[in-house]
Amino acid sequence: MTAPQPDDRLNRVFAALSDPIRRDIVARLSLADATVGELAEPYEVSTQAVSKHLKVLEDAGLVSRSRDAQKRPCHLEAEVFDLMTKWIERYRRQAEERFTRLDALLAAMDDTDTQDTREEGAAS
Amino acid sequence: MTAPQPDDRLNRVFAALSDPIRRDIVARLSLADATVGELAEPYEVSTQAVSKHLKVLEDAGLVSRSRDAQKRPCHLEAEVFDLMTKWIERYRRQAEERFTRLDALLAAMDDTDTQDTREEGAAS
């Protein structure tokens, strides 16, 4: 808890969103804050199960909970989304770059006929 | 497999990326295609374990495998990333919108004093 390393964070965030109920909860919380009971109502699972899901989302940093009498209003923390999009975009861009480089290589090969094409060696 | 519904897809993609080894594999495949053995080398787990990880990534649609003699070169399919970013961006935008609307509402309330403020009703 003291040092939430980005790696650990990413583990939890991706894992949290791998469950359809939790994704649905996030979707609904993006529209409005809600209590545990309100969130649990549409699903056929018990309130306790939803409470567990909320805990997973909270541990991932996706949801924060305050107090209002007995109720525990849940609030979406959209900030964490950035962590994911940064990770995803980084490697997507890298892959796309590689793709365009491959295109260029193929074009060059087409020019210089069938020469020795040592280029894409192992990236050790 | 016949009808990979987007929901199911998202389950698998998010779950696949919730493991640090699998994220690392994706990161390395974004630089260059690689065989199972090459991918397994840096880790302390067995080749079979990495083979399993590759299967998870393949089932999620993140990786495709071709054949070259005994080797099975792995290739990153960056397309699936879009599915995630679309999902994420959708709800992040929604949350941000709500945030700015709340700001506006507060400003309006400050103007018109304490009127009836029915706005954020349940999202049935």
Added chain:
DNA sequence: GTCTTGCTCAACCAAATGGTTGCAAACGAG
């Protein structure tokens, strides 16, 4: 005070996950 509501905690259970080992298939090399 007692009651009811809203939620969490604890114990338990079945299924999935991530790892292991051993074996077999596919393929090129000799």
Added chain:
DNA sequence: CTCGTTTGCAACCATTTGGTTGAGCAAGAC
């Protein structure tokens, strides 16, 4: 054909996960 290399599959094991039920706590309602 036989051998080594690379990979996938099956069985097994420990841990995690997503669900259940039952009890308990906190806070307004009576």
